[in-house]
Amino acid sequence: MEILQWRVLPLLSLLASFVLLYIQTSSKRSNSECSLFPHEQFWILSKRIVTPDGVISGAVEVRGGNIASVIEGDDLQGSVIGGHFLDYGDAVVMPGLVDVHAHLDEPGKTEWEGFSTGTRAAAAGGLTTLIDMPLNSVPSTVSVETLRLKVEASKEKLHVDVGFWGGLVPDNAFNESALDSLMEAGALGLKSFMCPSGINDFPMTNSTHIKEGLVALAKYNRPLLVHAELVPDSHSSTQLNDGISDVRSYATYLKTRPASWEEAAIRDLQSAMQETRVGGRAEGAHLHIVHLSDARASLELIKDAKSSGASLSVETCPHYLAFSSDDIKDGDTRFKCAPPIRDEDNRQNLWNALLEGHIDLVSSDHSPSAPELKLFGEGDFMRAWGGISSLQFVLPVTWSYGLKHGITLTQLSKWWSERPAKLAGQDQKGAIKTGNHADFVVWEPEMEFELDESHNIYHRHPNISAYIGTRLSGKVLSTFVRGNLVFSDGEHAPKACGVPILAK
Ligand SMILES: *[C@@H]1O[C@H](CO)[C@@H](O)[C@H](O)[C@H]1NC(C)=O
Ligand SMILES: *[C@@H]1O[C@H](CO)[C@@H](O)[C@H](O)[C@H]1NC(C)=O
Ligand SMILES: *[C@@H]1O[C@H](CO)[C@@H](O)[C@H](O)[C@H]1NC(C)=O
Numbered sequence: 001m002e003i004l005q006w007r008v009l010p011l012l013s014l015l016a017s018f019v020l021l022y023i024q025t026s027s028k029r030s031n032s033e034c035s036l037f038p039h040e041q042f043w044i045l046s047k048r049i050v051t052p053d054g055v056i057s058g059a060v061e062v063r064g065g066n067i068a069s070v071i072e073g074d075d076l077q078g079s080v081i082g083g084h085f086l087d088y089g090d091a092v093v094m095p096g097l098v099d100v101h102a103h104l105d106e107p108g109k110t111e112w113e114g115f116s117t118g119t120r121a122a123a124a125g126g127l128t129t130l131i132d133m134p135l136n137s138v139p140s141t142v143s144v145e146t147l148r149l150k151v152e153a154s155k156e157k158l159h160v161d162v163g164f165w166g167g168l169v170p171d172n173a174f175n176e177s178a179l180d181s182l183m184e185a186g187a188l189g190l191k192s193f194m195c196p197s198g199i200n201d202f203p204m205t206n207s208t209h210i211k212e213g214l215v216a217l218a219k220y221n222r223p224l225l226v227h228a229e230l231v232p233d234s235h236s237s238t239q240l241n242d243g244i245s246d247v248r249s250y251a252t253y254l255k256t257r258p259a260s261w262e263e264a265a266i267r268d269l270q271s272a273m274q275e276t277r278v279g280g281r282a283e284g285a286h287l288h289i290v291h292l293s294d295a296r297a298s299l300e301l302i303k304d305a306k307s308s309g310a311s312l313s314v315e316t317c318p319h320y321l322a323f324s325s326d327d328i329k330d331g332d333t334r335f336k337c338a339p340p341i342r343d344e345d346n347r348q349n350l351w352n353a354l355l356e357g358h359i360d361l362v363s364s365d366h367s368p369s370a371p372e373l374k375l376f377g378e379g380d381f382m383r384a385w386g387g388i389s390s391l392q393f394v395l396p397v398t399w400s401y402g403l404k405h406g407i408t409l410t411q412l413s414k415w416w417s418e419r420p421a422k423l424a425g426q427d428q429k430g431a432i433k434t435g436n437h438a439d440f441v442v443w444e445p446e447m448e449f450e451l452d453e454s455h456n457i458y459h460r461h462p463n464i465s466a467y468i469g470t471r472l473s474g475k476v477l478s479t480f481v482r483g484n485l486v487f488s489d490g491e492h493a494p495k496a497c498g499v500p501i502l503a504k
């Protein structure tokens with residue numbers, strides 16, 4: 001027995017060290033597939049690094065996926081020599097974009113979009129974090145079980161980090177334990193609709209449900225996002241389709257969803273908003289209005305509520321900033337979305353509101369579908385699926401159209417990184433500062449390109465993008481997620497190493 005031990009033990013320990021070595025090298029190998037520049041520690045140099053304190057010339061040190069230091073100076077090649085570094089010269093290094101409004105549609109509708117395709121497009125567009133909407137997948141994310149299905153379906157498919165909003169629906173709005181468990185399972189907040197969502201298992205909520213939702217969210221300090229359009233009582237669906245002669249005309253569609261619907265919804269939310277004030281029943285909760293299109297009466301109501309102390313924010317989307325109703329050709333249902341794209345004056349007002357700080361941030365509302373549902377053949381605006389597909393181009397679109405309004409890199413970064421990260425409770429994201437995740441987009445704001453079919457488009461369905469045929473400024477060169485170079489020069493890292501983000 002003793003002799004046996006004498007012989008077996010060294011053999012076992014030798015075997016053990018081989019196994020250990022194997023595990024180490026294979027994990028190193030797989031980690032290196034996460035990045036096109038696989039180094040534990042390295043420097044990124046640029047003459048234009050967008051930091052919370054302004055745009056600097058200098059270097060960012062990345063270590064273990066985080067930002068280890070940010071140093072200012074014009075000639076840093078000397079200090080980083082001997083280490084690994086990437087010198088981007090004049091290209092801009094900005095925090096990666098955080099998109100709080102993306103429909104990734106998986107599980108259940110991967111023929112529309114999916115975690116793999118959606119996050120590849122994100123990486124190619126300089127977005128490093130997406131927050132997935134709870135509807136358009138099957139089932140909708142309205143419970144712990146359905147949230148788990150999402151997380152499960154996302155495994156090994158994420159090229160960027162992805163968090164999840166849960167759904168507030170009449171079925172769970174009065175059930176505090178259901179909402180508590182959804183929050184405890186890691187939903188970053190809730191989303192609800194004040195009008196029919198078009199999805200059967202995602203019914204609309206009224207202002208009572210919304211108040212209940214806010215009260216439940218208060219103790220978690222997480223937001224409730226609301227699609228604010230209210231269909232008037234006098235309106236019936238027969239009325240909607242009665243007397244409509246030209247279904248291919250955009251003006252026809254625009255008339256069916258007037259700005260007064262947005263205004264009515266926001267008016268109806270007023271008392272819920274007041275509950276989020278200090279001393280209110282929902283103090284600690286936050287209300288966020290998604291995809292504002294009406295920059296007139298609705299915006300005025302939002303300004304009033306903010307100045308009265310409500311914890312309130314609002315987003316708009318690139319398509320409302322880029323297009324106006326006069327530009328949309330008959331039958332071109334790529335531009336159908338809700339609320340609809342409105343007139344040119346309204347578009348100018350949206351820009352002013354953004355520049356004046358009344359609109360807090362921008363999100364994509366990337367909402368793809370199978371191309372057949374867009375009914376391109378018939379061009380029927382009334383029956384086509386509503387939703388704009390744009391994820392990959394939100395940075396050049398916001399920049400290109402914003403240039404006419406004199407926007408700065410710092411503003412762009414606030415709208416697309418800092419404020420969205422804050423809304424989603426991601427305090428290590430959204431800014432280039434020591435201790436944060438090393439999430440960056442490197443891009444050339446001055447480089448123009450024609451967005452046509454020859455351009456590399458990583459969307460699941462390239463041709464439903466609303467921006468095809470436009471000339472844009474701003475080309476994404478590289479994207480880093482937690483220190484991994486996940487996209488560079490048209491190439492993705494071989495392995496998808498983004499992580500699901502669950503609130504703790
Ligand atoms: C509340 O939700 C839980 C699931 O979290 C469920 O078990 C319970 O039956 C629900 N209660 C009511 C009254 O619907
Ligand atoms: C909202 O709907 C619920 C039923 O689900 C109802 O009890 C409540 O009174 C409604 N609130 C409003 C403001 O209509
Ligand atoms: C887009 O591609 C689909 C096939 O994937 C096709 O059915 C559709 O007609 C195309 N639409 C346009 C506008 O080119």
Ligand SMILES: [Zn+2]
Binds near residue numbers: 101103133367
């Ligand atoms: Zn949406």
